[in-house]
Amino acid sequence: PTPQANGDHTGKKIIRPTWAESAQKCKLQITARLYNIMHKKKTNLAVSVDVHSCREVKKIIEAVGLHVCIVKTHIDIIEDFVPEFTKELQDLAEKYNFLIFEDRKFADIGNTVQSQYSRGIYKISDWADIVNVHPLPGKGVISGLQQVVKDKGLKRGCLLVAEMSSAGNLITKDYTQASLRLAEADEHKDFVMGFVCQSRLTEDPSMIHMVPGVKLSSGGDNLGQQYTTPEEAVIKRGADIIIVGRGITEADNLKEEAERYQKAGYEAYLKTVS
Amino acid sequence: PTPQANGDHTGKKIIRPTWAESAQKCKLQITARLYNIMHKKKTNLAVSVDVHSCREVKKIIEAVGLHVCIVKTHIDIIEDFVPEFTKELQDLAEKYNFLIFEDRKFADIGNTVQSQYSRGIYKISDWADIVNVHPLPGKGVISGLQQVVKDKGLKRGCLLVAEMSSAGNLITKDYTQASLRLAEADEHKDFVMGFVCQSRLTEDPSMIHMVPGVKLSSGGDNLGQQYTTPEEAVIKRGADIIIVGRGITEADNLKEEAERYQKAGYEAYLKTVS
Numbered sequence: 001p002t003p004q005a006n007g008d009h010t011g012k013k014i015i016r017p018t019w020a021e022s023a024q025k026c027k028l029q030i031t032a033r034l035y036n037i038m039h040k041k042k043t044n045l046a047v048s049v050d051v052h053s054c055r056e057v058k059k060i061i062e063a064v065g066l067h068v069c070i071v072k073t074h075i076d077i078i079e080d081f082v083p084e085f086t087k088e089l090q091d092l093a094e095k096y097n098f099l100i101f102e103d104r105k106f107a108d109i110g111n112t113v114q115s116q117y118s119r120g121i122y123k124i125s126d127w128a129d130i131v132n133v134h135p136l137p138g139k140g141v142i143s144g145l146q147q148v149v150k151d152k153g154l155k156r157g158c159l160l161v162a163e164m165s166s167a168g169n170l171i172t173k174d175y176t177q178a179s180l181r182l183a184e185a186d187e188h189k190d191f192v193m194g195f196v197c198q199s200r201l202t203e204d205p206s207m208i209h210m211v212p213g214v215k216l217s218s219g220g221d222n223l224g225q226q227y228t229t230p231e232e233a234v235i236k237r238g239a240d241i242i243i244v245g246r247g248i249t250e251a252d253n254l255k256e257e258a259e260r261y262q263k264a265g266y267e268a269y270l271k272t273v274s
Numbered sequence: 275p276t277p278q279a280n281g282d283h284t285g286k287k288i289i290r291p292t293w294a295e296s297a298q299k300c301k302l303q304i305t306a307r308l309y310n311i312m313h314k315k316k317t318n319l320a321v322s323v324d325v326h327s328c329r330e331v332k333k334i335i336e337a338v339g340l341h342v343c344i345v346k347t348h349i350d351i352i353e354d355f356v357p358e359f360t361k362e363l364q365d366l367a368e369k370y371n372f373l374i375f376e377d378r379k380f381a382d383i384g385n386t387v388q389s390q391y392s393r394g395i396y397k398i399s400d401w402a403d404i405v406n407v408h409p410l411p412g413k414g415v416i417s418g419l420q421q422v423v424k425d426k427g428l429k430r431g432c433l434l435v436a437e438m439s440s441a442g443n444l445i446t447k448d449y450t451q452a453s454l455r456l457a458e459a460d461e462h463k464d465f466v467m468g469f470v471c472q473s474r475l476t477e478d479p480s481m482i483h484m485v486p487g488v489k490l491s492s493g494g495d496n497l498g499q500q501y502t503t504p505e506e507a508v509i510k511r512g513a514d515i516i517i518v519g520r521g522i523t524e525a526d527n528l529k530e531e532a533e534r535y536q537k538a539g540y541e542a543y544l545k546t547v548s
Binding site for chain 2: 050052074075076077078079081103105107108109110111112114115116119120121122134135136137138139140141143144147164165166167168169170171172174175178179221223224225
């Protein structure tokens with residue numbers, strides 16, 4: 001089937017297996033774990049905790065933890081980061097049963113991203129269940145990270161950024177297609193778990209589609225971000241996971257807002273199961 | 275004139291103004307500073323210090339400092355990083371008269387890269403004269419950083435990664451052309467200083483072309499990196515700056531090797547001045 005690239009995703013209704021079925025069908029352990037969490041907690045909500053202190057990150061997670069399957073971090077924007085914080089993140093992930101997704105968008109040659117993933121202050125490979133890469137540098141950006149995971153015997157997953165939500169981005173249909181081919185390449189099957197995208201790229205339930213830029217009220221920001229609603233993301237764009245940032249983190253009541261998004265995302269999912 | 279994209283750069287000889295002339299002609303203060311350093315020190319060599327301790331970084335800089343115009347860092351691969359280290363880097367930059375280029379390859383939406391540039395543990399905007407971005411997310415990735423520089427009143431420069439050296443990268447001629455247009459856009463003229471690329475994209479001396487993956491013995495690594503020689507980089511590809519990593523940092527005698535590259539790069543430059 002021809003994948004639907006940027007802008008070409010309206011009208012066609014997505015039909016998908018249930019999360020419980022998908023957990024059985026998918027090949028990668030981390031993906032099965034994610035589907036099982038989604039099934040158990042009835043949520044396809046990922047929250048971006050784009051705040052600047054460990055305390056704020058923890059406060060948000062304590063408020064939204066019951067309602068999410070993934071917490072997405074930008075570890076490098078936290079002012080008071082200390083290595084022990086990653087242990088606290090992992091403890092919270094266990095307490096509330098979610099996966100940690102470090103939104104690093106690795107985008108360098110293999111030799112460099114290998115160091116950026118496993119070394120330095122952050123040692124991302126030690127604590128992030130999921131990371132993402134821009135496939136722009138070619139397959140080395142994936143192989144470089146995958147070698148770390150293999151050498152350390154870790155259970156990790158990698159998402160390819162196949163489409164972006166920002167205005168005037170340079171991603172073309174050919175680029176998205178090339179991302180799909182890299183994701184499906186046999187040599188990456190032990191590591192690649194799906195996409196960060198704006199539309200459904202494949203029906204294979206082994207490939208998780210995460211759609212960022214989701215907000216109950218649509219619109220944008222003043223730096224080119226463009227939002228989509230949970231219902232549109234799940235039904236029209238085929239998102240398995242909706243990624244919500246400021247829509248939740250800037251709300252007065254974090255927990256209530258997370259529940260609203262959880263409900264919106266889950267009801268949209270129910271409309272799409274076969 | 276039609277720019278020459280990937281692979282289309284053989285045969286045509288580059289003719290350029292001298293560095294002293296270029297320093298007069300260019301519009302951005304940081305670019306003029308760079309040309310003046312190149313002219314004074316007779317070098318177009320940038321060294322990548324891709325090592326994992328503050329001590330090793332400083333050791334390399336002390337050995338090569340006299341021979342380079344730029345030191346390129348990956349701050350996030352240093353295991354024992356402490357905030358004070360960036361002050362030491364700046365002191366070394368003053369002692370040896372070079373610019374610091376943090377090879378961060380920002381590649382997210384404007385709102386996110388703004389935080390990644392100015393906040394977190396690294397506070398890159400405080401100490402890196404130059405950073406680079408992938409233009410992939412669209413102009414927001416540039417505007418986001420530029421707003422930081424404007425708000426803080428800093429003299430900084432930004433390079434767009436317009437071409438890559440890694441095998442199978444997804445950059446097309448159209449992508450490179452779009453990068454060129456973003457670089458030349460009037461709204462970015464106070465910030466964009468050129469490209470990380472593999473070929474000459476414009477004759478405008480305001481736009482610095484930095485070519486990575488340079489090594490005296492050509493070849494590659496096992497993760498898709500492909501090397502080019504200093505002479506080829508400067509004469510055939512039109513590099514203003516050659517970026518050398520493992521070719522120098524893995525040598526037995528760092529200083530001697532840096533001198534070899536400086537000489538090779540400078541002699542190639544002399545063959546191209548009008």
